[in-house]
Amino acid sequence: MAMNIMFTSHCNQSCPYCFAKSVLVVPGRKRQKEEISAENLRFILDFIRTSGGNQINIIGGEPTLHSEFKRRYDEIDSRGFFAMIFSNGVMEQDTAVYLGGRKSLTSMILNIREPQEYTRSDWDKIIFALKHIKNTVLSFRIYRLGFSIDFIFDLIKEFKLIPFVNLAPALPCLNVESKYLPLSHYQEMGAKLARLSMKSRKFAISWYSDSGFILCGFSKKNLKELKRNVNFVPNVNCSSAVEVKPNLDVQRCFGMWGKRNEHPISLREFVGVKQIHNYFDRRSLMIKHRYGALDECRKCSDFARQICGGGCLVHIFKKHPDLYHGKIFS
Numbered sequence: 001m002a003m004n005i006m007f008t009s010h011c012n013q014s015c016p017y018c019f020a021k022s023v024l025v026v027p028g029r030k031r032q033k034e035e036i037s038a039e040n041l042r043f044i045l046d047f048i049r050t051s052g053g054n055q056i057n058i059i060g061g062e063p064t065l066h067s068e069f070k071r072r073y074d075e076i077d078s079r080g081f082f083a084m085i086f087s088n089g090v091m092e093q094d095t096a097v098y099l100g101g102r103k104s105l106t107s108m109i110l111n112i113r114e115p116q117e118y119t120r121s122d123w124d125k126i127i128f129a130l131k132h133i134k135n136t137v138l139s140f141r142i143y144r145l146g147f148s149i150d151f152i153f154d155l156i157k158e159f160k161l162i163p164f165v166n167l168a169p170a171l172p173c174l175n176v177e178s179k180y181l182p183l184s185h186y187q188e189m190g191a192k193l194a195r196l197s198m199k200s201r202k203f204a205i206s207w208y209s210d211s212g213f214i215l216c217g218f219s220k221k222n223l224k225e226l227k228r229n230v231n232f233v234p235n236v237n238c239s240s241a242v243e244v245k246p247n248l249d250v251q252r253c254f255g256m257w258g259k260r261n262e263h264p265i266s267l268r269e270f271v272g273v274k275q276i277h278n279y280f281d282r283r284s285l286m287i288k289h290r291y292g293a294l295d296e297c298r299k300c301s302d303f304a305r306q307i308c309g310g311g312c313l314v315h316i317f318k319k320h321p322d323l324y325h326g327k328i329f330s
């Protein structure tokens with residue numbers, strides 16, 4: 001069981017689907033930049049070790065923008081931890097060279113958009129990072145039906161990256177606006193993914209997902225094709241992500257965070273990683289086992305058997321706004 005540790009609350013991109021907007025410094029919102037301190041990082045590493053782990057997941061914002069990024073990473077390294085870093089790849093050259101040389105870096109999950117969505121200089125930085133950080137997995141969020149992922153296959157081939165793509169629909173946030181694919185478009189997305197999987201298969205590139213799909217977004221035929229072509233089994237029943245802010249406040253996932261939900265609980269209130277997951281899962285499952293995001297969920301046998309979770313929790317709250325009084329997660 002993992003926790004995602006926010007190194008920074010700021011980012012150098014502004015992805016239209018950004019799921020973290022509610023906790024980030026963004027234009028027009030008064031919020032102080034936060035960065036993880038040496039002391040809080042030490043507390044987290046001790047906490048992970050006490051829980052029996054030796055891996056840290058580093059997120060942001062853009063974590064490499066931390067003003068003492070290398071010093072913080074060195075601490076992780078020197079304590080014998082492994083790290084997975086979630087980055088947008090728009091980083092300075094010396095940071096890319098530094099990360100490329102870290103044996104403790106198990107992978108960099110690089111959240112990438114289509115090339116035309118970047119400035120020339122940001123795209124060049126990504127390309128530099130890909131040349132130097134070989135254990136990169138490209139991760140793509142689908143926020144519109146007209147998406148294209150062919151460029152991802154080309155990048156994996158050209159830079160000999162890990163032949164694995166992380167794919168998920170962009171999901172809504174409870175209290176801030178962001179772009180996401182409405183559930184009514186999921187079947188079209190499912191059919192398109194099945195078509196694209198044939199091309200991916202030719203390059204021997206597999207796919208995986210960590211959140212956000214629904215089972216009825218795929219026909220049985222599409223599911224079979226996806227499994228056969230790219231070994232893809234969409235995650236249709238996600239649980240708590242567990243994200244830790246630089247000040248050690250813990251949240252279930254970025255999408256659930258916001259004005260009406262700001263009754264923070266600190267990592268210091270817990271004794272282990274499993275206890276945090278149980279804490280958030282207990283609260284969300286009360287809802288997830290009873291309500292789905294679609295009218296059809298009520299009569300769905302996959303919902304009754306808890307095979308499909310009836311959509312992301314934020315979709316469920318958007319469908320049943322009266323359920324959310326700001327107390328469930330407080």
Ligand code: SF4
Nearest residue numbers: 011013015018061088
């Ligand atoms: S790179 Fe990540 S944190 Fe930054 S804007 Fe995009 S989705 Fe948000």
Ligand code: SF4
Nearest residue numbers: 214216297300303308
């Ligand atoms: S639980 Fe709801 S979203 Fe999932 S397959 Fe059934 S009807 Fe679709």
